[in-house]
Amino acid sequence: MATHKLLLLPGDGIGPEVMREVEKIVGWFRKRGVGFETETDLVGGSAYDAHGASISEDAMKLAQAADAVLFGAVGGAKWDSVPYAVRPEAGLLRLRKDLGLFANLRPAICYPALADASSLKREVVEGLDIMIVRELTGGVYFGEPKEIVTLEDGSQRAVDTQIYHTYEVERIARVAFDLARKRRNKVSSAEKFNVMKTGVFWRQVVTRIHKAEFSDVALEHVLADNCAMQLVRYPKQFDVIVTDNLFGDILSDIAAMLTGSLGMLPSASLGAEDPKTGQRKALYEPVHGSAPDIAGKGLANPIAMIGSFGMALRYSFGLLDEADRLDRAIANVLASGTRTKDIAAPGANAVGTQDVGDAIVKEL
Amino acid sequence: MATHKLLLLPGDGIGPEVMREVEKIVGWFRKRGVGFETETDLVGGSAYDAHGASISEDAMKLAQAADAVLFGAVGGAKWDSVPYAVRPEAGLLRLRKDLGLFANLRPAICYPALADASSLKREVVEGLDIMIVRELTGGVYFGEPKEIVTLEDGSQRAVDTQIYHTYEVERIARVAFDLARKRRNKVSSAEKFNVMKTGVFWRQVVTRIHKAEFSDVALEHVLADNCAMQLVRYPKQFDVIVTDNLFGDILSDIAAMLTGSLGMLPSASLGAEDPKTGQRKALYEPVHGSAPDIAGKGLANPIAMIGSFGMALRYSFGLLDEADRLDRAIANVLASGTRTKDIAAPGANAVGTQDVGDAIVKEL
Numbered sequence: 036m037a038t039h040k041l042l043l044l045p046g047d048g049i050g051p052e053v054m055r056e057v058e059k060i061v062g063w064f065r066k067r068g069v070g071f072e073t074e075t076d077l078v079g080g081s082a083y084d085a086h087g088a089s090i091s092e093d094a095m096k097l098a099q100a101a102d103a104v105l106f107g108a109v110g111g112a113k114w115d116s117v118p119y120a121v122r123p124e125a126g127l128l129r130l131r132k133d134l135g136l137f138a139n140l141r142p143a144i145c146y147p148a149l150a151d152a153s154s155l156k157r158e159v160v161e162g163l164d165i166m167i168v169r170e171l172t173g174g175v176y177f178g179e180p181k182e183i184v185t186l187e188d189g190s191q192r193a194v195d196t197q198i199y200h201t202y203e204v205e206r207i208a209r210v211a212f213d214l215a216r217k218r219r220n221k222v223s224s225a226e227k228f229n230v231m232k233t234g235v236f237w238r239q240v241v242t243r244i245h246k247a248e249f250s251d252v253a254l255e256h257v258l259a260d261n262c263a264m265q266l267v268r269y270p271k272q273f274d275v276i277v278t279d280n281l282f283g284d285i286l287s288d289i290a291a292m293l294t295g296s297l298g299m300l301p302s303a304s305l306g307a308e309d310p311k312t313g314q315r316k317a318l319y320e321p322v323h324g325s326a327p328d329i330a331g332k333g334l335a336n337p338i339a340m341i342g343s344f345g346m347a348l349r350y351s352f353g354l355l356d357e358a359d360r361l362d363r364a365i366a367n368v369l370a371s372g373t374r375t376k377d378i379a380a381p382g383a384n385a386v387g388t389q390d391v392g393d394a395i396v397k398e399l
Numbered sequence: 400m401a402t403h404k405l406l407l408l409p410g411d412g413i414g415p416e417v418m419r420e421v422e423k424i425v426g427w428f429r430k431r432g433v434g435f436e437t438e439t440d441l442v443g444g445s446a447y448d449a450h451g452a453s454i455s456e457d458a459m460k461l462a463q464a465a466d467a468v469l470f471g472a473v474g475g476a477k478w479d480s481v482p483y484a485v486r487p488e489a490g491l492l493r494l495r496k497d498l499g500l501f502a503n504l505r506p507a508i509c510y511p512a513l514a515d516a517s518s519l520k521r522e523v524v525e526g527l528d529i530m531i532v533r534e535l536t537g538g539v540y541f542g543e544p545k546e547i548v549t550l551e552d553g554s555q556r557a558v559d560t561q562i563y564h565t566y567e568v569e570r571i572a573r574v575a576f577d578l579a580r581k582r583r584n585k586v587s588s589a590e591k592f593n594v595m596k597t598g599v600f601w602r603q604v605v606t607r608i609h610k611a612e613f614s615d616v617a618l619e620h621v622l623a624d625n626c627a628m629q630l631v632r633y634p635k636q637f638d639v640i641v642t643d644n645l646f647g648d649i650l651s652d653i654a655a656m657l658t659g660s661l662g663m664l665p666s667a668s669l670g671a672e673d674p675k676t677g678q679r680k681a682l683y684e685p686v687h688g689s690a691p692d693i694a695g696k697g698l699a700n701p702i703a704m705i706g707s708f709g710m711a712l713r714y715s716f717g718l719l720d721e722a723d724r725l726d727r728a729i730a731n732v733l734a735s736g737t738r739t740k741d742i743a744a745p746g747a748n749a750v751g752t753q754d755v756g757d758a759i760v761k762e763l
């Protein structure tokens with residue numbers, strides 16, 4: 036039987052405590068004969084504290100060798116003033132870039148049982164199911180020059196550069212159209228073509244790929260600022276939204292927050308398929324951050340992290356039955372009212388991080 | 400008595416019909432002895448149709464000579480494929496840049512009577528009153544290189560450049576802190592210092608200005624993606640938000656949409672004060688866009704445009720009594736139920752653009 040190599044990178048803040056619950060789930064599957072091999076390493080601020088770098092070369096090697104990386108969260112005020120090159124986020128950015136994880140899939144689903152937890156009206160978000168496809172290895176995150184220079188008069192100038200190449204837009208567009216075909220067959224492509232050349236270019240390439248390969252899918256172009264507005268006004272108009280790295284960062288956070296289920300949302304970051312093996316590098320992480328304010332208190336909701344492992348079962352290992360089983364277990368636990376504070380029903384008792392993990396194992 | 404020179408640039412879509420209502424208000428004040436001189440010119444797609452440029456040199460001269468510019472809205476699918484340099488938005492961007500209008504003030508106010516029009520729960524937005532201070536003449540909107548180049552292999556690369564200088568961040572920070580002092584004394588500065596050097600720089604400069612000149616004002620730093628989330632989750636935590644041109648574009652649109660009052664929100668774009676005359680260049684425009692779908696139908700809400708004239712009375716002409724009077728007239732008309740479709744109470748009859756303008760004149 037195949038052995039699946041998992042690298043666990045719990046990171047900072049609530050990362051370690053939500054990852055611990057995933058380990059319980061992995062343990063359960065292992066006992067039932069699914070071959071998982073896990074290694075654990077540091078990333079983010081905790082890696083910086085240990086080695087002075089936000090990810091070590093050894094951890095990078097493990098990541099390259101793994102079939103999938105499970106990533107917790109990084110960052111926190113504690114490391115706000117460490118040098119830019121070794122700040123916690125640099126570890127995550129290096130993983131994305133070096134593993135070539137160009138396609139970030141962020142589903143935003145509003146669980147009916149949790150619709151009241153949203154700050155939006157129930158009818159606006161109930162049943163919401165959109166997928167944000169964010170380009171993850173290009174744009175302003177990685178373009179050069181990226182620098183702060185001191186000028187002759189002592190004042191300074193800071194620069195970031197947004198760059199996109201044809202192949203980068205083509206491949207992310209294909210991911211979005213492919214996904215839309217399995218969903219409600221609509222793609223909304225968001226950019227600022229009215230002020231950015233990368234926006235003009237994005238629109239051109241997406242339009243060309245659409246015409247040539249996916250003319251059966253509905254395509255609309257929407258300005259990123261208007262997209263943000265429309266997400267707030269009437270999010271159910273969207274199915275798949277495809278956008279660049281920076282707009283994707285913001286739009287996916289808005290979409291996640293709409294659902295009232297931030298602690299519930301997983302994400303997948305995927306590389307290109309190897310034409311020979313059919314394998315692709317992949318990293319799975321919760322949409323929420325490291326939440327330093329509640330870290331170490333056993334309050335964090337582990338479902339986004341556990342759901343990220345569920346995405347790994349599905350997208351990296353093709354274990355569809357196991358993924359379905361896990362999803363059902365999560366749904367049953369939610370329905371039974373075993374919930375952390377962020378999603379507890381009004382008046383209901385909230386349970387701790389570990390209780391949710393235990394309940395899901397029991398349900399499995 | 401002083402004569403105030405106003406340049407009216409109605410623009411495209413619903414711009415002309417909402418500007419017509421402002422002209423009624425200007426007329427009313429003129430009859431009561433306030434000296435207004437108005438000129439009108441083209442901008443945006445309508446200027447392109449007439450001259451092949453999105454603003455003519457003559458119109459730019461009028462703008463330079465005016466005490467304040469009132470701007471309607473530009474753009475529409477009709478001009479989606481005109482050359483980049485002459486697209487409708489270029490006219491607006493040139494006005495901002497050439498007049499040096501670096502400070503864009505976008506209040507987001509939720510009128511109690513309209514709280515139910517928001518897609519957010521009433522208790523989340525009722526009484527909301529935040530001010531977004533957006534840098535308007537720098538960043539990725541204007542940085543060079545900004546281009547699409549064809550490479551040797553026939554593929555292409557698109558580039559935009561975000562640049563900020565010390566003085567640009569200093570002056571916008573001062574505007575934000577100054578405003579906060581007149582409000583609830585809190586500034587939230589939004590950037591992505593975890594991935595952008597301009598974000599690192601922005602945070603440094605804002606922190607320095609705060610320490611040196613405004614340590615009595617509360618300052619917090621917030622990541623732009625988190626700021627977008629927090630605007631959706633619990634917007635009342637904010638007072639003044641200061642941010643760069645691109646984040647400001649998106650965050651201010653979210654803030655506006657939260658209020659349920661998009662058709663109600665004015666904005667001011669201000670230049671530096673002339674040390675000799677105390678005058679500053681200024682442009683006033685509604686936050687909403689050109690809304691081509693309802694243009695020409697008499698459905699548009701003119702209150703954002705009329706409120707923009709109110710901001711001109713206040714910020715450009717120091718006519719505080721007149722501004723208060725206009726604000727009161729608007730509030731009374733709203734309370735009386737004379738409302739366009741976008742804000743009509745459920746079951747109530749909506750009136751047209753002109754009816755609202757007429758009612759405000761009558762109320763004055």
Ligand SMILES: CC(C)[C@H](C(=O)O)[C@@H](O)C(=O)O
Pocket residue numbers: 110124127284593594624
């Ligand atoms: C942690 C940070 C670098 C990251 C990003 O900006 O991409 C995060 O906000 C995200 O969305 O995954």
Ligand SMILES: CC(C)[C@H](C(=O)O)[C@@H](O)C(=O)O
Pocket residue numbers: 229230260474488491648
């Ligand atoms: C019309 C467009 C160029 C403009 C911008 O992006 O600044 C608009 O969205 C705005 O917010 O004023």
